[in-house]
Amino acid sequence: MSESKFSEQSSENFPARSFVKSSAKSSAKSFEKKNGSDDSVSAKSPAERVSFWLSSALVVSIIATVIYLWVRDRNQQPPFLEVTSSVERRGSEYYVPFKVTNSSGQTVASVQVVAELRINGVVVEEGEQQIDFLSSQEEKEGAFIFTQPVPAGDLIVRPASYQLP
Amino acid sequence: MKKSKRRAASLRHEANDWVRGLCGGFLFGVPLLYTMEVWWIGASVSPLRLLLTFLATLGVVYLLSRTEGFRKVQATHEREALGDTVEAVAIGLLSAALMLVVLQQVTLSSRLSAAVGKIVLESVPFSLGVALSNQFLSDAEDTDDSEAAKPTLSKRFFPDNNLNETIADGGATLVGALVVAFSIAPTDEVTVLVATAQSPWIIVMVMISLLLSYGIVFQANFTRQGQRRLQQGLFQSPLSETLFSYLVSLLAAALMLLFFEKIDFSRSWELTFYQILILGLPATIGGAAGRLAL
Numbered sequence: 434m435s436e437s438k439f440s441e442q443s444s445e446n447f448p449a450r451s452f453v454k455s456s457a458k459s460s461a462k463s464f465e466k467k468n469g470s471d472d473s474v475s476a477k478s479p480a481e482r483v484s485f486w487l488s489s490a491l492v493v494s495i496i497a498t499v500i501y502l503w504v505r506d507r508n509q510q511p512p513f514l515e516v517t518s519s520v521e522r523r524g525s526e527y528y529v530p531f532k533v534t535n536s537s538g539q540t541v542a543s544v545q546v547v548a549e550l551r552i553n554g555v556v557v558e559e560g561e562q563q564i565d566f567l568s569s570q571e572e573k574e575g576a577f578i579f580t581q582p583v584p585a586g587d588l589i590v591r592p593a594s595y596q597l598p
Numbered sequence: 599m600k601k602s603k604r605r606a607a608s609l610r611h612e613a614n615d616w617v618r619g620l621c622g623g624f625l626f627g628v629p630l631l632y633t634m635e636v637w638w639i640g641a642s643v644s645p646l647r648l649l650l651t652f653l654a655t656l657g658v659v660y661l662l663s664r665t666e667g668f669r670k671v672q673a674t675h676e677r678e679a680l681g682d683t684v685e686a687v688a689i690g691l692l693s694a695a696l697m698l699v700v701l702q703q704v705t706l707s708s709r710l711s712a713a714v715g716k717i718v719l720e721s722v723p724f725s726l727g728v729a730l731s732n733q734f735l736s737d738a739e740d741t742d743d744s745e746a747a748k749p750t751l752s753k754r755f756f757p758d759n760n761l762n763e764t765i766a767d768g769g770a771t772l773v774g775a776l777v778v779a780f781s782i783a784p785t786d787e788v789t790v791l792v793a794t795a796q797s798p799w800i801i802v803m804v805m806i807s808l809l810l811s812y813g814i815v816f817q818a819n820f821t822r823q824g825q826r827r828l829q830q831g832l833f834q835s836p837l838s839e840t841l842f843s844y845l846v847s848l849l850a851a852a853l854m855l856l857f858f859e860k861i862d863f864s865r866s867w868e869l870t871f872y873q874i875l876i877l878g879l880p881a882t883i884g885g886a887a888g889r890l891a892l
Contacts, residue, residue: 488688
């Protein structure tokens with residue numbers, strides 16, 4: 434579209450006055466630049482077209498992704514936390530690295546993970562960790578450290594509680 | 599020949615507009631970037647609320663684009679304002695996404711919903727900053743291309759051959775950086791970010807700090823840019839002033855971390871170094887804004 438056609442359409446459909454700054458100086462400047470001799474400042478330059486279409490693609494893809502998540506999350510399951518752990522001896526202590534996974538579609542906060550070591554049915558050592566935040570399908574890792582011989586007893590590592598944010 | 603010149607000029611205009619928008623976005627968006635609660639809320643926010651937030655941002659940015667926007671040439675009709683709105687929001691989204699990746703709050707292991715939530719929420723102040731970038735410290739003389747309005751050495755504030763300009767720039771950078779660093783240093787965010795920091799991303803962060811500092815003062819056409827480019831003397835060329843100001847901003851970040859007792863000398867020096875560099879990004883932006891206000 435040529436500059437002159439563009440200006441005609443602009444003044445016909447959209448009164449430019451209502452969109453420019455209130456000060457007389459800046460509004461005059463805007464018009465001068467739009468309709469004046471500086472052709473490089475064209476409203477439809479290829480660079481502007483490319484940046485506009487790339488920006489539009491990005492904005493549309495964000496809206497589409499959010500709508501997809503909305504539809505998907507309507508069928509979400511209630512929170513379900515799983516903990517897996519192992520035992521490693523390091524020096525004189527027993528390390529129990531664990532991984533807690535939120536395998537539901539819902540985010541949870543203040544996830545409490547507890548570990549108990551029972552020997553002959555008696556809790557001889559225990560630990561507790563709190564994870565601030567666990568979003569859907571997210572995993573967090575940590576470790577408990579025991580001084581008592583873990584292999585000699587029964588070790589329980591489990592999620593104990595959570596809050597809904 | 600004329601066509602290629604016109605194309606190059608058009609590209610230059612577009613690039614300058616985007617740089618102005620980016621710099622405005624970072625001036626506005628960085629404080630919220632260093633707020634853990636926004637990361638958490640972004641990771642747990644419901645898609646419906648996220649969609650409403652995004653649409654509301656589009657609406658507000660549209661209103662701002664009608665009156666200000668980020669382009670040197672203001673929108674004169676609705677179609678232009680709509681185009682500027684989409685681009686401003688896109689710049690905001692890209693800036694927020696880049697910074698969340700650099701800060702390791704969005705990684706390849708992040709869930710799609712958490713990543714999108716964080717990016718969209720963090721993009722709100724960035725997008726508003728982009729749409730307001732013409733408003734920030736804008737100066738009529740910098741937007742006037744006429745020969746009479748072009749800056750000359752005679753307009754300089756200080757006489758030749760003295761250190762006043764360097765001292766004034768250093769002081770303004772220090773004050774601007776201290777103001778921003780003061781509001782972020784006492785929070786836990788820097789400590790949390792250090793815990794997940796990786797050297798390659800820290801290098802990217804340093805590069806972004808330098809580029810933003812240069813862009814805000816010498817490229818975004820915010821205020822007295824023409825005069826600044828003409829200034830001569832110690833640390834007055836654009837590149838040396840940018841590097842000097844970055845070092846001053848890092849000093850401000852270190853001072854604020856010390857003031858709020860966030861530096862633990864019993865820990866390894868790398869952690870302290872990372873802390874200073876991570877706080878250095880917002881401090882550098884504050885320092886650049888300080889120089890603009892001078």
